[in-house]
Amino acid sequence: MRATRAVIHLGNFRHNIREVREHLARVSRSTGTNPPVMCVSVKADAYGHGARELARVAVEEGVDQLAVATVDEALSLRHAGIRSPLVLYSLSMPEEADAVCDADLSPFVADHEYCDRLIEAAQRHDTIVAVHLKIDTGMGRIGCSPDEAPALARRIRDEPYLRLTGIATHFPVADGAERTFTEDQTQRFAMTVDRIRSAGVTDGLVHAANSGAILAYPESWFDLVRPGIMVYGYYPSHDQERTLDLRPVMELESRIVQLKTVEPGTSLSYGRTYVAQQRTVIGTVPIGYADGYNRLLSNRGNVLVYENGGSRVRRVPVAGRVCMDQIMLDLGPDAPTLKYDRVVLFGPDSRGPSGEEIADLIGTIPYEVTCAVAARVPRTYVDS
Numbered sequence: 001m002r003a004t005r006a007v008i009h010l011g012n013f014r015h016n017i018r019e020v021r022e023h024l025a026r027v028s029r030s031t032g033t034n035p036p037v038m039c040v041s042v043k044a045d046a047y048g049h050g051a052r053e054l055a056r057v058a059v060e061e062g063v064d065q066l067a068v069a070t071v072d073e074a075l076s077l078r079h080a081g082i083r084s085p086l087v088l089y090s091l092s093m094p095e096e097a098d099a100v101c102d103a104d105l106s107p108f109v110a111d112h113e114y115c116d117r118l119i120e121a122a123q124r125h126d127t128i129v130a131v132h133l134k135i136d137t138g139m140g141r142i143g144c145s146p147d148e149a150p151a152l153a154r155r156i157r158d159e160p161y162l163r164l165t166g167i168a169t170h171f172p173v174a175d176g177a178e179r180t181f182t183e184d185q186t187q188r189f190a191m192t193v194d195r196i197r198s199a200g201v202t203d204g205l206v207h208a209a210n211s212g213a214i215l216a217y218p219e220s221w222f223d224l225v226r227p228g229i230m231v232y233g234y235y236p237s238h239d240q241e242r243t244l245d246l247r248p249v250m251e252l253e254s255r256i257v258q259l260k261t262v263e264p265g266t267s268l269s270y271g272r273t274y275v276a277q278q279r280t281v282i283g284t285v286p287i288g289y290a291d292g293y294n295r296l297l298s299n300r301g302n303v304l305v306y307e308n309g310g311s312r313v314r315r316v317p318v319a320g321r322v323c324m325d326q327i328m329l330d331l332g333p334d335a336p337t338l339k340y341d342r343v344v345l346f347g348p349d350s351r352g353p354s355g356e357e358i359a360d361l362i363g364t365i366p367y368e369v370t371c372a373v374a375a376r377v378p379r380t381y382v383d384s
């Protein structure tokens with residue numbers, strides 16, 4: 001097997017789902033609402049963790065529905081034997097309507113034109129398409145306006161080939177320190193749902209809460225919640241109180257494949273941006289930006305080295321620019337490191353970098369760090 005791989009700790013994934021459920025149950029003792037869970041985190045190949053395997057585990061853990069971004073993602077899960085309700089988060093193309101019907105998918109709808117395309121496909125397949133009405137209450141991405149929602153909901157209710165399964169919106173800043181916008185957005189959405197109900201439309205689970213809202217806005221839970229990054233072990237931002245025991249699921253690892261001693265003044269890698277200040281040992285690791293280890297970590301990142309078969313574990317710096325397929329580490333002048341010793345780029349070990357630390361270094365979010373791990377990196381699943 002290739003030295004570089006992503007170890008996916010399914011036990012941590014199970015733990016995080018249970019943490020979310022326990023949080024919902026704990027808060028619900030005072031609010032009276034304990035909503036079911038839609039796991040949105042199987043989209044984007046389960047944020048880089050591997051959608052087929054993670055979807056299977058989510059179903060085993062009792063997750064009620066799954067969500068993906070594209071029809072192709074949904075079809076991959078169907079081909080893997082996943083029969084759970086699959087919600088399409090992004091708006092699909094009209095020519096994909098037949099596949100939506102054939103695979104029994106539940107798309108977001110936001111206008112009459114797409115309803116027309118779904119109805120035509122449903123007639124051809126002699127089926128009924130379960131749809132979720134998407135309402136834009138402040139994200140500005142996809143969705144009908146609150147004023148358009150009641151009429152569109154009535155149209156869906158009255159169409160024999162459509163069934164209103166959900167009514168949804170999305171929060172852009174539920175993970176932020178400022179609360180007013182999300183509170184106003186929640187109220188705006190609730191009022192829109194009231195107008196839909198007043199129009200005689202009683203169907204559809206109401207849902208809005210992402211990871212940030214699950215943690216901070218129980219009033220936004222409605223009938224269903226949609227955890228994302230939290231089930232992979234990360235909080236959506238630094239602004240949120242860390243009340244749950246979330247454990248990173250992905251561990252990106254490799255091995256040291258060459259060791260060499262260099263003299264003071266020796267430069268390393270492209271651009272010669274790293275110059276040894278003393279006699280030191282350099283270790284080369286076969287991972288680079290083509291694997292998803294970001295080039296912005298050049299001369300900034302740290303890794304964990306499990307030296308001498310793991311008898312000693314320490315953090316060491318990345319030396320020089322990250323290459324497409326390789327990086328170098330400055331192991332110090334008296335390194336006990338052996339060839340083929342294990343290196344962890346990020347993961348659940350508290351001694352080393354997490355995906356969040358990597359994200360902070362390069363100015364992004366943990367979502368991107370795990371999603372960026374390339375398809376050429378093998379995924380290995382451990383369930384303990």
